[in-house]
Amino acid sequence: MDFHDYQDVWVFIEEKDGAIAPVSLELLGAGRGLADKRGCNLAGILIGENISHLADTMFEYGADIAYIYDQPIFKNYRTESFMQALLHCSNKYKPEIILYGATSTGKDLASAVATDLPTGLTADTTELDVEEETGLLLASRPAFGGNIMATILCKKYRPQMATVRAKVMKALTPQPGRKGKIIEESISLKEEDIRTKVLEIVKETTKKVRIDEADIIVAGGKGLGSAEGFQLIHKLAESLGGAVGASRDVVEAGWIEHAHQVGQTGVTVTPKIYFAIGISGAIQHIVGMKNSGLIIAINKDPEAPIFEACHYGIVGDAFEIVPILIEQFQQAMTREEVSHVGEV
Amino acid sequence: MLHIVACIKQVPDTKIIKMNPKTNTMDRRTAPAILNPYDAHAVEEAVRLKERYGGKVSVLTMGPPPAVKAIKKCIEIGADEGYLITDRRFAGADTLATSYALTKALDKISKESPVDLIICGKMSIDGDTGQVGPGIARRLDIPPLTSVNKVVEINKDEGYMKVHRKLEDGYEVVQSTLPCLLSVEKTINEVPYSPFPNMLKAARYQPHIWSVDDLEDVDIKQLGLKGSPTIVSKVWSPPKPEGGTLLEGNPKEQVEQLLSIILEKKELFTVKGEA
Ligand SMILES: Cc1cc2nc3c(=O)[nH]c(=O)nc-3n(C[C@H](O)[C@H](O)[C@H](O)COP(=O)(O)OP(=O)(O)OC[C@H]3O[C@@H](n4cnc5c(N)ncnc54)[C@H](O)[C@@H]3O)c2cc1C
Numbered sequence: 083m084d085f086h087d088y089q090d091v092w093v094f095i096e097e098k099d100g101a102i103a104p105v106s107l108e109l110l111g112a113g114r115g116l117a118d119k120r121g122c123n124l125a126g127i128l129i130g131e132n133i134s135h136l137a138d139t140m141f142e143y144g145a146d147i148a149y150i151y152d153q154p155i156f157k158n159y160r161t162e163s164f165m166q167a168l169l170h171c172s173n174k175y176k177p178e179i180i181l182y183g184a185t186s187t188g189k190d191l192a193s194a195v196a197t198d199l200p201t202g203l204t205a206d207t208t209e210l211d212v213e214e215e216t217g218l219l220l221a222s223r224p225a226f227g228g229n230i231m232a233t234i235l236c237k238k239y240r241p242q243m244a245t246v247r248a249k250v251m252k253a254l255t256p257q258p259g260r261k262g263k264i265i266e267e268s269i270s271l272k273e274e275d276i277r278t279k280v281l282e283i284v285k286e287t288t289k290k291v292r293i294d295e296a297d298i299i300v301a302g303g304k305g306l307g308s309a310e311g312f313q314l315i316h317k318l319a320e321s322l323g324g325a326v327g328a329s330r331d332v333v334e335a336g337w338i339e340h341a342h343q344v345g346q347t348g349v350t351v352t353p354k355i356y357f358a359i360g361i362s363g364a365i366q367h368i369v370g371m372k373n374s375g376l377i378i379a380i381n382k383d384p385e386a387p388i389f390e391a392c393h394y395g396i397v398g399d400a401f402e403i404v405p406i407l408i409e410q411f412q413q414a415m416t417r418e419e420v421s422h423v424g425e426v
Numbered sequence: 427m428l429h430i431v432a433c434i435k436q437v438p439d440t441k442i443i444k445m446n447p448k449t450n451t452m453d454r455r456t457a458p459a460i461l462n463p464y465d466a467h468a469v470e471e472a473v474r475l476k477e478r479y480g481g482k483v484s485v486l487t488m489g490p491p492p493a494v495k496a497i498k499k500c501i502e503i504g505a506d507e508g509y510l511i512t513d514r515r516f517a518g519a520d521t522l523a524t525s526y527a528l529t530k531a532l533d534k535i536s537k538e539s540p541v542d543l544i545i546c547g548k549m550s551i552d553g554d555t556g557q558v559g560p561g562i563a564r565r566l567d568i569p570p571l572t573s574v575n576k577v578v579e580i581n582k583d584e585g586y587m588k589v590h591r592k593l594e595d596g597y598e599v600v601q602s603t604l605p606c607l608l609s610v611e612k613t614i615n616e617v618p619y620s621p622f623p624n625m626l627k628a629a630r631y632q633p634h635i636w637s638v639d640d641l642e643d644v645d646i647k648q649l650g651l652k653g654s655p656t657i658v659s660k661v662w663s664p665p666k667p668e669g670g671t672l673l674e675g676n677p678k679e680q681v682e683q684l685l686s687i688i689l690e691k692k693e694l695f696t697v698k699g700e701a
Contacts, residue, residue, distance in 0.1 A: 407684065
């Protein structure tokens with residue numbers, strides 16, 4: 083394998099309901115940094131049906147090249163069809179690096195592609211860097227239960243591949259009108275060649291909790307003592323108009339469903355304000371919320387590691403502090419209301 | 427009659443592992459080896475399908491000799507046969523080398539009794555990748571179906587099955603030809619307490635144990651550390667965050683300060699009574 087044949091940084095662009103998934107835009111941001119360091123192109127590879135118009139968005143977010151497979155057979159994501167397109171493109175244009183969002187689709191696709199190429203694949207990366215000289219990808223991820231980070235390399239194979247967690251990398255500010263090169267490709271793949279069929283897509287109507295989209299998250303930990311105690315978190319969230327988050331221990335205890343769990347094995351969140359109440363601040367929790375705008379910790383143990391990861395902290399009993407906070411907040415809001423009325 | 431193979435792994439119980447909050451290190455002594463929790467659901471699903479359609483369930487694992495214990499756990503859940511592949515030459519395998527070794531064992535198992543369906547757990551709680559299942563499917567050239575949270579139907583005569591694959595905002599119904607490979611979500615089923623006769627059976631059960639030499643057509647270069655494209659180059663502790671400002675005073679004063687800090691972001695809060 084001659085490594086000189088392998089150039090450029092690629093991002094697999096995930097499309098959802100006619101738009102590019104946020105994680106793919108984040109990866110274009112990260113990929114731009116890697117490509118600049120290597121002095122190579124950043125390309126996005128987009129596979130789907132009627133998706134060609136998304137190329138402009140890719141360019142605005144940093145891509146130089148858009149590889150596009152726009153064919154009816156790619157209407158729904160299927161491992162076998164998408165994999166064929168990706169293998170085709172990779173074998174033809176030989177990227178040095180391919181990044182995928184660590185979503186169910188990204189992981190599914192990357193695992194299959196890595197096996198066929200074959201090459202190494204690092205899962206759930208949270209930090210990316212590249213060696214300027216050699217192009218070696220330094221993909222780092224939490225390991226051994228998450229208390230430490232491990233940097234994973236793939237020295238003998240190209241392309242190097244990694245799935246990257248959502249909300250960890252930053253998308254660039256889009257530059258309207260930024261242009262790039264569109265390379266349209268296609269593969270001859272017949273429906274009969276594919277062994278799976280998507281019969282139906284069912285959107286769940288019950289409103290799913292998406293705490294990763296909230297501006298304010300009030301998260302509670304084991305320090306709340308019981309399911310009843312945890313109600314305090316709901317109360318605060320409700321009065322602030324925020325979503326409820328939780329540590330894993332709380333989820334394990336059955337006080338709330340897993341969809342609320344923040345951290346390594348839960349969701350990664352980046353709200354404008356994050357409250358960590360009765361949460362000790364284990365590294366597995368921190369990795370899921372450390373990029374929040376403003377982190378406020380309330381914990382009765384002054385030594386709790388959460389105080390190292392917050393912007394402001396209150397050492398105190400949640401059951402004493404939080405009710406005062408709710409009360410004062412409501413008073414402040416009523417004052418606001420009065421002053422608003424006064425302005426009219 | 428279906429022959430279903432569940433691929434499983436023995437892992438340290440990261441749930442029980444207690445983190446030392448002061449040093450942020452893992453206290454490994456506190457962690458017993460258990461059957462990977464996701465795999466328990468894989469085995470349970472295999473057993474339920476066996477009960478529904480008839481057939482048998484085999485479980486396969488690669489690991490050190492004590493992994494027999496994880497196989498016994500699967501027998502308790504209701505599996506019929508267990509296979510352990512164990513050899514120093516497997517050691518240090520990443521996901522690519524792991525899927526290679528397991529595929530060689532699956533080849534041998536299906537020679538004795540053809541396999542209709544392979545079920546894996548979503549991921550292992552220690553490796554945390556979810557990459558091995560799809561890897562096996564590709565090597566066997568059968569369709570991989572990940573994120574499965576329901577099996578709708580298996581029709582062996584017509585050679586297909588239907589499943590639900592979980593999506594971010596719902597699910598999709600997918601039909602696949604048989605044989606195929608599923609990796610299943612925890613939500614696919616609940617693993618009940620094992621019936622007593624199964625526990626007795628498990629206690630006596632001796633799994634098939636194979637070394638590399640028992641497998642056929644094995645390219646040694648693709649095994650273990652040698653066969654692994656990825657290597658861990660360094661392990662490091664993330665830099666400690668700088669730490670925040672602790673608010674002083676009595677609780678009331680602390681909250682007052684806190685409030686003025688959060689109200690700087692006034693736009694986030696909707697004033698009550700406003701339209
Ligand atoms: C592989 C792996 C993955 C993990 N993934 C995650 C994950 O995704 N998310 C996650 O959160 N954890 C995760 N963990 C678990 C993590 O290591 C911690 O065990 C967990 O975060 C601790 O939860 P906690 O802070 O709620 O509980 P504890 O650590 O028990 O902390 C409770 C805190 O509450 C404080 N407290 C007690 N009473 C009060 C009171 N009245 N008022 C105020 N404070 C009080 C205590 O001082 C203490 O600091 C993972 C662990 C492993 C090994």
